[in-house]
Amino acid sequence: MRRKDLVIVGNGNAACRLLDELMSRGARDRYDITVFGEERGGAYNRVLLSKVLAGEAPDSIVTKPPAWYERNGVRLVSGTSVARIDTASRAVVAADGARQRYDVAVLATGSQPLVPPLEGMTTSEGDLRPGVFVYRTMDDCVRMRGCARAGDNAIVVGGGLLGLEAAKVLSDMGLHVTVIHVAKSLMNAQLDQMGGDMLEQHIERCGIFVRTGRTVEAICGEEAVEGCRLDDGSVLPADMVVLACGVRPRVDVARASNLPINKGIVVNDTMATQVPGIYAIGECAEHRGRLYGIVTPIWEQAAVLADVLTGANPQARYRGTKLYTRLKVAGVDVTSMGSTEPELESDDVLQVVETRKSTYRKLILRDGRLLGAQFVGNTAAAATLVQLFDRNDPLPADPLEALCPGGGAGPAAQAERVVCTCHKVSEATLREAIEGGACSLEAACAATKAGTGCGSCRGEVAQLVARHAPSPEVAGGRAVAVG
């Protein structure tokens, strides 16, 4: 049987995960695989870009070096953008006109940064002027790092996840960093006003200045960047400006190929577009009206598509993923899932605010289930809650319990618990014996027979002795022996 041609357009996180999923299902037996990557080199993990900005070697975040493709029999065409897909003759057409035949094409073109049209932002050729950066690619990070010097002033436009991450790294490098955010509070897509305010306190404690409710109107300076003019007329000196104003799905290839597009490339539950043989996954794909920019949905989509394309499970379907965001820059923990505000009259809200620690925890409940949650400064319960949220499982009758992980295992009926299973000795029996004077391990074992069978409970008996033996005064001044 002839092997079919599978072409993946894009070489980011989604393409990378799809390759892993395809390989683990033996896809090489069915397909000759070609990957087009716009950036040079292999795939890297974009989520970890801040490491490169912070000075780690670019290779440290490379997930698939070119050698990987060679070893796995995958053709990598890197440093090449794709212009369009010729759906009539079934060929992927590169920007340089080269054509690659396909039976199956997967668009994994990801997102591109939103760049607001600021005065003085671009050169006469339309490129970003030197000193102005977006924060999206490995090259962006390498260039930014080359430009940033301790003592310089940096302005980060945008107080979302990426903006704060970039601000923190630059601040750690010794720059004076100001974050300008258009909304009234930081991370307003994921946090309510109170959460955003708490986050701002943490961010400012890191040494970063925050101006919310402000926009940048112009970038000033003759040659080099000298500053930013804000909408209140004030001018802040700056040696570099980082634009982190959000992303939008990259749909240029899809548009040029006449694929149906809404906000993103429209796909169904098998990740297929309307055009036979063409699929889309990752940040560029719009599934049931939603776009995703985080890891979990990308993994799920890649697994479904690999199942379908290899026939490993032709019935595999992607049903959507709930929203879950995590900001983790050193010293500041933020987690958000689902809605940020109640939506119905009947929705319930539980908030815990610790003013001195600037921590904030909020649960939004509907019928005893989680509609949304936010954590700033204390995210210990997030891991448990996100699973309840994902599965729409009920919370404890008192939702406060859900904020105390590990607190579920209460002491109910503890005394009746059998400590020594060989001789069926309960904790209550042991306690009685210990309080009655059997206040060493040996004495307690002798009195109750506990620990004289297999011996595996002796450690526990010793703990009970330590806990329940009468204090030395009562026991005649002798120290309590603990085995």
Place this chain on the structure above:
Amino acid sequence: MAPRSSLRLKIVTSETTTHTHCPYCAFQCGVVMTDRADHAGVIDVRPDDDFPVNRGQMCIKGFTSAALLDHPERLTVPKIRGRAGRLLPARWDTALDFVAERLLRLRELHGPAALAAFGSGALTNEKTYLLGKFARLALQSPNVDYNGRYCMSSAAAGQNKAFGIDRGLPFPVSDIAHTKALLLWGANCAETLPPIMQWIFAQRDNGGALIVVDPRRTDTARAAALHLQPTPGSDLALANGLLYLALEEKLIDTAYIAARTDGFDDLRRAVLSYHPAHVERLTGVSTQDQLKAVRLLAEAPSSMLLSGRGPEQQSKGADTVLSFINLMLALGKVGKPYSGYGCLTGQGNGQGGREHGQKADQLPGYRHIEDAEHRAAIARVWGIDPAELPAKGKSAYELLDALGPEGGIRALLVFGSNVAVASPNALNVERRLASLDLLVVCDAFVNETARDAHVLLPVAQFAEEEGTMTNLEGRVILRQKVRPAPPEVKTDIEIFCELARRLGAGRHFQYTSAEQVFDELRRATAGARADYSGITYDKIRRNRGVFWPCPSVEHPGTPRLFAERFHHPNGRARFHAVHHRPAAELPDDAYPFYFTTGRYKEHYNSGAQTRRVSKLEEAKPEPKVEVHPRLAARLGVVEGDSLLVESRRGAVTFRVAVVPSIRPDTLFAPFHWGGRKAANVLTVPALDPTSRMPEFKVCAVRARRVSESN
């Protein structure tokens, strides 16, 4: 075999005492059994104070093990199913002739692959070895496998890939007491290996930290300083997440990685996608706890990770074990004093059982049946042409699933395994067993598997014959004969010889003692991975066991592996980039809960033995399903209610135990019971692609309260 008492000056006229081993788990506690000279009385069983593994401790199963010997339900004569469907006593010759005739006829009609044998991790090394030889030379079939496939196969596959050798623990169990950080992953040894707890408590007393990873807050977890309670089936993601953090926190040992391992770069890149936020979502374990665990492991001067069946009995079990080994290698621990990865083997001879050729893909000495050199080596010892050795056969569940006219296997001989209870999707296995043209069960009791048997052959028990076992440390020990078997009972070795003769392969089966078989096993394993050639019965007696590999009679054995080199040809360990994948079946709207299985301290495996011991039966008379109080409220059940638990494969009604120690999204039940109480009616027969281990530990169920009368 010399009873120890004869060496003492004590005047004993009416008793003999013998040092031997417990019949149950892989800990193989040393025991001292006392028998009346006329073998008429109840035997006393005490733990052996001097045996260096259990050091005078033993669990309740061992204390009560003698009850099996004089048990009234014991099978003491061969039985053949008569025309009316009832099992009738028969003479040995009649029974063996009947079996042999049928086997020959079925082989003539359907070919040798229509005959199959199924072994057990409870068989001695000698029987294991002979079963493999019997299947290949007497049955001439490729189809032989054993229940160890359900037990150790994932850990074995992982260790072989990473280290080039598979020994459960690469160090004596006593090393546990000296490690500064001990991580028990999905191993509830307080219930499954109670006497091992003395080493774990000693570890704590020596200032070590204990970490337990388990979806249940088990008795073992209660003893831990840190307990991580992940979602069933997410262990691999958690291990990769720990390695991600180790990389981020610069906790890995780059000098060790450079000097002793291969393949780290690929692994490092693969692990980059296990960001803690993502791992939290998959596992439910907070980043804080992930960090605590990996710091403890990395920063302690010595640390161990020991896994149990929890992470191994999954359809990604072998990869999960590799993720553990990756972690310990990256932290530079494997092969250092009191450090490394190990697996806590389950069955009595789970270790030896996987080394000597009762696996579909293996020949004695851990040789591979598809390797021409390995085939030639065994053919030489057996005096045959290598071409006469059949190829690789079907793995355990696949073999059982191929029973009957549809699957093509028409005759099955079962030795020491209760497959009807121990297999996943148990109802299917029951149907398959019932469709056989010939089912022969060799056992001491009529277990669930024997229900549809055509012939039952009664065999000797642990105290009635001798033979070697290999315990969880890789220590080869000797079970001694305490008393003779009942008159009409034979040993498995005798049955192999008698049947082989009737099948025309008698010249390959000329043994009059277990020791003779062992001597042949020594020759067969010489130069192989699991080299037993330097071990003798006498040496075992003198040294209280000998650790393999032991390549010559002068060699002292090998208590510790990997200090100098690993067992791949270049001496280095190999990293393997492994990825999380979901369990074969996850909860959904129709079947909204996880279901997982495990054990009680009082019972062993399918319960075929322990359910017959009155003390154990009284202590744990039935399986209970564990339900979190919150889930219990949701289901409207209280302690003691009956809960009908259903999966896509079947339904079981359990009595409810409401416990806060289990995750609120998970139900747990032990698998020791058969019939209508069999937890494995629910489990899913998804298999690991490498080890062929079934996914006992994760499936999806629904549940509802039912009234008593149901």
